[in-house]
Structure formats: structure tokens, C-alpha cells
Amino acid sequence: MNKTVEVLPDQPALIARALELILSKLETAIEQRGRFTIALSGGSTPKPLYEAMPTAGYAGANQKLPWDKIHIFWGDERYVPADHPDSNELMARRAWLDRVDIPAANIHPVPTLEANPELAAAKYEQQLKEFFNSSGVEFPSLDVVLLGMGDDAHTASLFPHTEALKVSDRLVTVGNKDANPRITFTYPFINSARSVIFVVAGANKRPALAQVFAPVADDFTYPSRLIQPQGELWWLLDAAAGLELQH
Numbered sequence: 001m002n003k004t005v006e007v008l009p010d011q012p013a014l015i016a017r018a019l020e021l022i023l024s025k026l027e028t029a030i031e032q033r034g035r036f037t038i039a040l041s042g043g044s045t046p047k048p049l050y051e052a053m054p055t056a057g058y059a060g061a062n063q064k065l066p067w068d069k070i071h072i073f074w075g076d077e078r079y080v081p082a083d084h085p086d087s088n089e090l091m092a093r094r095a096w097l098d099r100v101d102i103p104a105a106n107i108h109p110v111p112t113l114e115a116n117p118e119l120a121a122a123k124y125e126q127q128l129k130e131f132f133n134s135s136g137v138e139f140p141s142l143d144v145v146l147l148g149m150g151d152d153a154h155t156a157s158l159f160p161h162t163e164a165l166k167v168s169d170r171l172v173t174v175g176n177k178d179a180n181p182r183i184t185f186t187y188p189f190i191n192s193a194r195s196v197i198f199v200v201a202g203a204n205k206r207p208a209l210a211q212v213f214a215p216v217a218d219d220f221t222y223p224s225r226l227i228q229p230q231g232e233l234w235w236l237l238d239a240a241a242g243l244e245l246q247h
């Protein structure tokens with residue numbers, strides 16, 4: 001695993017750096033494999049990042065991103081319809097996807113209309129396997145999995161001391177926040193990504209980060225510790241979150 005920690009002076013700088021890093025992964029993926037696959041996170045931190053995407057570009061793309069080569073997934077989703085205010089899909093569509101000419105077929109939301117969360121997780125897993133044409137035991141690799149981290153050190157919908165943390169033989173499972181079911185990538189599937197990028201801001205995340213970065217701590221209490229990808233692991237922090245980690 002190749003781990004990089006960057007502490008940016010403030011939240012706008014954090015978002016600008018996250019955008020720059022994602023665009024560089026996007027350019028490389030399209031050059032090398034003809035497409036770019038990314039799983040989005042929910043929460044408030046990435047919203048300005050999504051809002052910046054419609055005007056993003058890079059020299060190789062003469063400033064307009066090749067939306068037909070870009071595929072969007074979600075690393076976790078609340079078990080609600082796509083028009084529910086809590087929907088991660090709705091947030092990303094309003095902030096970004098409705099504002100660019102990305103083909104509808106390139107947007108791969110979690111099928112939350114299934115009769116129960118377990119069926120939704122199983123169906124999403126099947127859709128992922130079909131997309132990546134992976135029937136074997138190996139986990140397919142997305143180019144980027146974008147993650148946030150809660151102040152309880154959860155990531156995606158892998159919450160402390162929940163059953164989801166024990167699932168290691170599937171791509172997608174059911175997470176639980178209090179009594180609210182979530183659909184979430186499993187930690188081994190996240191770890192199969194070419195690059196995992198955490199974007200974390202705010203002083204309230206400092207105690208959790210200290211535990212996640214500690215040489216020894218309980219993974220089931222601090223689930224973000226489970227994210228140890230074979231590929232690249234990026235922690236992008238603002239100074240408020242990353243203060244103690246700077247030295």
C-alpha cells in the first residue's frame with residue numbers, strides 16, 4: 001500500500017486538491033484503459049467538490065471532460081428512494097450530474113427501490129460484477145473510491161461495531177446507522193480500488209483521525225482503519241482536521 005497524507009490550509013484548498021487529484025487519476029485511467037470509474041461518497045464534505053466538476057477539465061481533454069468515458073457509482077447509499085432528501089444520489093445529481101452531458105447509462109446508482117436492503121445490496125453487487133465482467137473470486141477494481149469519514153471514524157456506511165465490518169466475501173452489504181439501513185461497499189471491495197481518496201475536514205474529526213492513524217487501535221471501533229488498499233491510499237485533510245498529524 002502506498003499511503004499519502006496531505007494537510008491543506010483550509011476547506012477550499014482541500015476541495016481544490018481533491019479535484020486536482022481526481023482529474024489526474026481520471027486522465028491516467030482514460031489514457032490507459034479508455035474509461036474512468038469512480039465511487040462517490042455522501043455527506044457534506046464532498047458537495048463543493050461535486051459542484052466544481054461541471055467546469056473541471058485538464059489539458060489533455062482540451063478543457064472538456066470526456067463524460068462518455070466516465071462511470072459513476074456510489075460507495076454507499078441510504079435505503080431511500082432517489083428523490084428522498086437523504087439520498088446520496090440526489091445530492092450528486094443536483095450538485096454535478098444533472099449539469100453535465102454524461103450518458104444516463106454511465107450513472108450507476110444503488111437500486112434502493114428493491115423490497116429490502118439485502119435485496120438492494122445483492123442487486124448492486126450483481127450490477128457491479130456485470131459491469132466489471134467479474135465472475136471470479138477476485139474483487140474488481142474501481143479507479144477511484146472517494147470516501148469521507150465521520151467523527152466516529154466510520155467510512156462509507158461501515159459503522160463501528162456493526163455486522164457490515166465482518167463481511168469480507170462480498171462487494172456490497174447492508175450497513176446500519178442507528179436503525180437506518182444503508183447499502184455499502186464492503187471494506188475488501190473498497191481496498192481493491194486502484195486509488196482510495198479520503199477527503200476529511202473539520203476539527204470535530206481530529207479525535208477519530210488520531211485513532212485511525214494510531215499504530216494500534218481497534219478496527220471495529222474505528223472502521224476507517226480497515227481501509228488499507230493494495231493500491232494508493234490518499235488522506236486529504238484540511239488543517240482543522242489534520243492539525244496533530246502535521247508533525
Ligand code: 6PG
Pocket residue numbers: 041042043044045046076077078088147148149150154155156157
Ligand atoms: C454518507 C457518507 C458518510 C460520510 C461521512 C462524513 O452516506 O453519509 O458516505 O460516510 O462520508 O459521514 O460526512 P461529512 O462529510 O458530512 O462529515
